[in-house]
Amino acid sequence: MVKKKTCVFISGQGSNLNNLIIRSRENNFPIKISLIISNNKNAKGISYAKKYRIPYFYIDTKKLNYEKIVLYNLKKYKISFICLAGYMRIISSHLIRNYQNKIINVHPSLLPKFKGLNTFSRMLKKGEIKAGCTVHYVNKKLDSGSTIVQKFFYINNHDNENTLREKTQKLEYKAFPEAIIKIFRNI
Ligand code: GRF
Numbered sequence: 001m002v003k004k005k006t007c008v009f010i011s012g013q014g015s016n017l018n019n020l021i022i023r024s025r026e027n028n029f030p031i032k033i034s035l036i037i038s039n040n041k042n043a044k045g046i047s048y049a050k051k052y053r054i055p056y057f058y059i060d061t062k063k064l065n066y067e068k069i070v071l072y073n074l075k076k077y078k079i080s081f082i083c084l085a086g087y088m089r090i091i092s093s094h095l096i097r098n099y100q101n102k103i104i105n106v107h108p109s110l111l112p113k114f115k116g117l118n119t120f121s122r123m124l125k126k127g128e129i130k131a132g133c134t135v136h137y138v139n140k141k142l143d144s145g146s147t148i149v150q151k152f153f154y155i156n157n158h159d160n161e162n163t164l165r166e167k168t169q170k171l172e173y174k175a176f177p178e179a180i181i182k183i184f185r186n187i
Contacts, residue, residue, distance in 0.1 A: 003032035004184065007079045009087035010038050014045020015169060016085035016106060016176055021052050023177040030184035035077045037070065039089050067092050074099075084138060085176070093140050103138040104183070105145075106176050108168045110152055111136060115143035120161040120168075131155050131164050133172045135179035148179040 003024070008017050017036065024033050036049040036056035049056035055077065059066050071094075074082075084091070084105040091103060109119040111134040123131055132152030137145035151171040155164065 001028060001030070004030060004081045005034040005078050006031040006081040006083060007035040007037060007074055007077065008033055008083045008085050009091075010036065010043055010045040010085055011040045011088040012043050012045060012086050014043060014048050014086065016172055017045045018048045019173045020083060020085065020176060020180075021048055021054070029177070029181070031081060031083075031180055035073065035079055037073070039087070045086070061089055067094055070095065071098060083176070083180075090142060091138055096138060096140060101137055104135055104148060104179060105138050105143070106172050107134045107136065107143050108165070108172070110134060110150060111143055111147060120164040123155070123164065124159070124161065128155055131159075131168060133168050133175050135172075135175050148182055149175045151175045 006024070008020060010017050021033055023029050024031050033054055036046070036054055037059055038046055038056065039059050039061050041058050046056060057073065059070060080102065082099055082103040084103065087105075096103065109115075109123065110130060110132045114122055120131070130152045132150060134147055135149045136143070136147045139145040151174065153167055153171065
């Protein structure tokens with residue numbers, strides 16, 4: 001099986017990145033993580049790039065030409081698939097055009113509910129019954145591309161933002177790899 005060369009974009013903890021790296025080392029997993037891009041110099045996730053000796057670099061999204069650098073590197077590493085794993089920036093339409101239907105994201109809510117930031121506090125305020133995560137394609141509109149995999153759990157009276165985050169992330173570790181398998185099984 002020829003694994004798709006994949007780039008993961010991160011901004012922070014990188015626990016989804018770590019999970020994807022581990023899963024991608026399995027024989028039958030469809031992707032190989034060949035590049036990691038962070039827009040945060042101090043992202044903890046960069047430590048996984050070092051640990052597993054995966055090429056990585058930091059991009060300063062305030063710089064005007066940063067997109068050119070990103071695209072140059074994606075081509076250089078022959079990247080054909082992109083995973084956004086806690087990447088806290090909107091992807092430019094230029095990049096989306098270059099990777100049409102080849103960029104996916106994991107979002108901590110049951111989309112289309114609670115697009116954007118601060119999902120857990122908004123869910124609690126609204127008295128939601130269910131929470132969960134969605135892995136979806138990335139298009140020009142924030143958190144609006146079609147859903148690939150969605151997983152949910154029931155919120156209980158003791159839940160707070162922290163417990164919701166923990167439970168959601170546990171589901172993300174299943175949903176993200178599942179979505180990748182689903183995409184490449186269908187091609
Ligand atoms: C994830 O929970 C994801 O839903 C959101 O950002 C978080 C990133 O966590 N988009 P990590 O960096 O993978 O630990």
